[in-house]
Amino acid sequence: MGTALVAIPGDDQLMTISIGIDLTSADAVAQSLQDHGARYLERVYTDRERRDCTQPSGGSDAERLAARFAAKEATLKALRREDESIPWTSIGVCSDRAGRPSLELSGPAAALARRRGVAELSVSLTHEGPFAAAVVVAHLQEAR
Amino acid sequence: MSVTSEGTTRMEIRRVIRDHARLPVEIDSISDNADLFQAGMTSHASVNVMLALEDAFDIEFPDKMLKRSVFESVDGIAAALQELEIEAA
Numbered sequence: 001m002g003t004a005l006v007a008i009p010g011d012d013q014l015m016t017i018s019i020g021i022d023l024t025s026a027d028a029v030a031q032s033l034q035d036h037g038a039r040y041l042e043r044v045y046t047d048r049e050r051r052d053c054t055q056p057s058g059g060s061d062a063e064r065l066a067a068r069f070a071a072k073e074a075t076l077k078a079l080r081r082e083d084e085s086i087p088w089t090s091i092g093v094c095s096d097r098a099g100r101p102s103l104e105l106s107g108p109a110a111a112l113a114r115r116r117g118v119a120e121l122s123v124s125l126t127h128e129g130p131f132a133a134a135v136v137v138a139h140l141q142e143a144r
Numbered sequence: 145m146s147v148t149s150e151g152t153t154r155m156e157i158r159r160v161i162r163d164h165a166r167l168p169v170e171i172d173s174i175s176d177n178a179d180l181f182q183a184g185m186t187s188h189a190s191v192n193v194m195l196a197l198e199d200a201f202d203i204e205f206p207d208k209m210l211k212r213s214v215f216e217s218v219d220g221i222a223a224a225l226q227e228l229e230i231e232a233a
Contacts, residue, residue: 028166028188035164036195044191073187085211088191108207 016140018116020077023133024070030062044069046092046104066132067125068093074136075103075121079112086112093123101125103136117141150222153201157221160200161185164192176218190215197221203228 004017032040041050041060045068053064072091090109095101103121105113113121120139126132154176161180162171168184185193193215198204203225205214214224 022187024186024188028186028192032188032192032195035192039195040191043195069188076187081212083211083213085208087207087210 016142018078018080018118018138018140020074020079020136020138021133022070022073022077023131024066024073025130026063026066026127026132027130029066029069033060033062033065044072044088046089048094049092052093052095063127063132067127067134070132070134071101071103071123071125071136074123074134075105075109078121078136078138079109079116079118081112084108084112093125113138153225154218154222156200157197157218157225160193160196161218164196165189166192174218176222178218179216180218181212181216193221197225201225203232 004019045053045065049065049068050060053061053068055061069088071093072088075091076086086108090105090107092104092106093101094104101123103123105121116138117140118138119141122137122139124135126134158171161167165171165180165185166189167174167180174180174183181187181190194205194210205224205228209224209227214220
């Protein structure tokens with residue numbers, strides 16, 4: 001987690017960004033699904049995330065869920081969360097038809113982003129075997 | 145909360161942490177005010193601790209309690225449970 005001033009080539013403007021990163025174990029997610037089932041899914045993931053991570057067999061895809069959990073935690077780091085109460089479901093990952101992910105904030109997470117002066121959030125996800133990771137970049141409204 | 149019931153509550157909190165926090169150290173080696181995140185609990189594991197506490201104490205943590213300080217120590221969890229008990233009374 002940190003903030004940086006970024007110079008854009010060919011542009012006189014400086015842009016302040018804040019970065020968050022997280023690594024989540026897909027095995028841990030699979031264990032949570034086994035231990036807490038639907039209650040785990042409902043408390044942590046948005047309706048859309050649960051739908052996007054449902055396998056054809058009807059079960060949940062732990063690797064894809066792990067990537068989404070990593071995105072939530074990376075977002076909180078990029079937003080420089082202190083001790084604000086932020087339900088996990090107020091941060092959601094959406095994917096367009098090409099599979100490009102984006103973040104959708106609501107409620108307390110959206111309010112925190114406004115307080116931090118976030119103009120835009122970018123997210124990148126990856127998962128391979130037992131691990132999933134996410135990086136989130138918050139573009140802040142003005143250089144500080 | 146009486147001294148005895150508070151002692152029982154803390155023992156149950158420690159059992160939940162032992163079973164769900166995936167700590168790399170023994171729970172008995174951690175004091176009540178030690179930071180569980182510093183001790184190795186991940187944010188994902190803290191979700192499991194929260195859900196297991198709800199099962200163990202038949203409660204539901206409201207959104208306002210979903211913050212780091214509530215789940216960062218045995219003391220923090222015990223204080224939150226006491227607050228929920230007072231609100232329910």
